[in-house]
Amino acid sequence: MVQNTLKDTFKNSNYKLAGHGERNIHVLKEAFKSIDGDLESDNYGEGAVIQEFEEKMAATLGKEEAVFFPSGTMAQQIALRIWCDEKGLRKVAYHPLSHIEIHEEDGLKELHKIETVLLAEKNRVIELEDVLRIEEPIASILLELPQREIGGQLPSFETLEQISKHCQEHGIKLHLDGARLLEVLPYYQKSAAEVCALFDSVYISFYKGVGGIAGAVLAGDKEFIKHSKVWKRRYGGDLISLYPYILSADYYYRQRADKMELYYEAAKELAGFYNACHGISTLPLEPVSNMFHVHFHQAKELVEPILTEVQQQTGIGLTSYLKEIDENSCSFEVSLGDLYETVPRELLEKVFKQLDALMKQRFSSI
Template sequence: MLTGLCDDQLVEDTKRQRLTAALRGCDRILSGTRPLTMREQLAALEGSGLLDDQPDHYGDGPVAVLEERVAELLSTEAAVFFPTGTMAQQVALRYGADHSGRDAVALHPLGHLEKHERHAYAQLSGLRAVWPTTEPRNPTADEIAALAEPVGTVLVELPLRDAGFVLPTWDELVAVAAATGAAGARLHLDGARLWESTVYLGHPLHEIAGLADSTYVSFYKTVGAISGAALAGSADLAAYARVWRHRYGGMAFQQWPAALTALAGLRRELPLIPRYVEHARTVAAALATLPGARVYPEPPHTQRFRLWLPGTAEALDEAALTLAEDEKVWFAARWQDAEVPGLAMTEITVAAPGLDWTADDVAEVGARFLARVAGRD
């Protein structure tokens, strides 16, 4: 059994290395961005003025500057840097439980805490999940009002990634915030990709965060930092968060590379996000014209959406790799076999490299990609 697991990991590592090498070698990229080496990531900071000061020492210096910047963007009293979003959200939920005396949390079964964090909220803090809905969308105000038991925190993921990067409308989110308050609970936003949610919601970051008692944002998602997250909210929450960050092992001696790449990413990416979201709609519409294609949501709510195409995940990944290696064009990879037989799914991310793709470009390259898939069948 152990040998089999090691072999599977070796295969996965080899595939990842091939994907990275192929993507780095491409001249044109539709989905995602070109991966950078460590040297390239630090070199990108040259000329920014961010490398001239002293490194942080247990959370001061550039880490403190980043915290101030996030608090300013979200118009909260304070923000606290965390090495991971998983850690930040555990602290947010623990705060809600401690201040309400309620160990239940309302969250979605497709949410990040249920799908990708090994149920850390339960294992580390003894909290329990209550599911307001199992529908592939965020909960409604009526569903919050109808919860079978009191909860300390209602968690809303913006966007809900594993449902297809879907968002509520602004009015729906306002209603959820009101229902949460009426239930005597705190509203926490899992805003890992909050940065790209403003276009669909039609409101700026500070107005979205203003509906909630606490908000988590990621720096490596959307913004492009090497790592890191922040938890924003009241001064009382921040003081609590700093204590529990230390207890969870997040009080690292120096974290300046993460902080500096986050500051640079906020400066570089935030002004471009509306263009990414708008162009994602163009890309999605073009992809939907491919034979057998399905796109969701249509149009996309953010700069990311899901795409299904005919074929197996293995065949589609191999077609993406050979297209990249032979023609230096990156279409889309990391396919997963779908529940519908004969289809595989991937997530499309439209960022800076994809902005120069016209609808005709997408359709033409997509046809060449599918021809490679058919050639493997």
């Protein structure tokens, strides 16, 4: 008999606790269903389709202008390069687990020769003290809200205000990696514009909490956006047509921007279910956005059969993968979306009862 894998049992489950659903072609079809075919494509950054969405996002983020990018990687490298050029200094600071540092094949360094200062330890967010401790001159600081690689943690809003004030006083441009900006607004109880007001430039993504196909927006003042567009052309990001991403971003933004509070509440509840299980804890313990990480204090190869069994027997999908942290621990990421509220209450209780029982049975000595 072929052994079912964690991935298979997740894929074949009747209900999934996280996300908005599968990333398949329906996502595009659904977004374009009600769009008039006669609508003209954008054309190398010009035209109503792109300009109207950029204006809408600039207003939402409280910035003078905004520009649509195919990716956040491109948008953020460009933002930091512009701030470096403005100061005539190729040095920036960010968290050791920022996207730029670990997921971009060193694009910032290879393409721009920008040096980096890593702020804070890997397992916590950047605090004011980390910023005050920087000894060398830097052009810009990038803050990621929430800090994804550590489960989506956040500094307090007061800390953000203090860092912002310090940067302003010291001629350091503050850039927001707001890939999941909308997702943190319910925790801060602030509008997007209120958070962005603390930053000189902001990037947001449309395929995380929003659940679009791909794409990003970079926002800032007029001069900054003028330079961004030149760099976008240099990078080959100024496509003849970006509308497949723009129109789907707009569609899902309209569907989901107001549901972030719902996802946040769901995340807190779901984290509670995990934390009630033997040998499992979430990071953060109480989520501050729609996301968190689920940690097991056991080896991956011991945990994987348990999760597989639970998924197979209950038809409830918890995760498609497990990431080994070290030989005695593993984890997976959860981002709450539209699917959570579709799961029947009694099944939700059943799956965690079973998970807890299996964890206790296998690891009763802990």
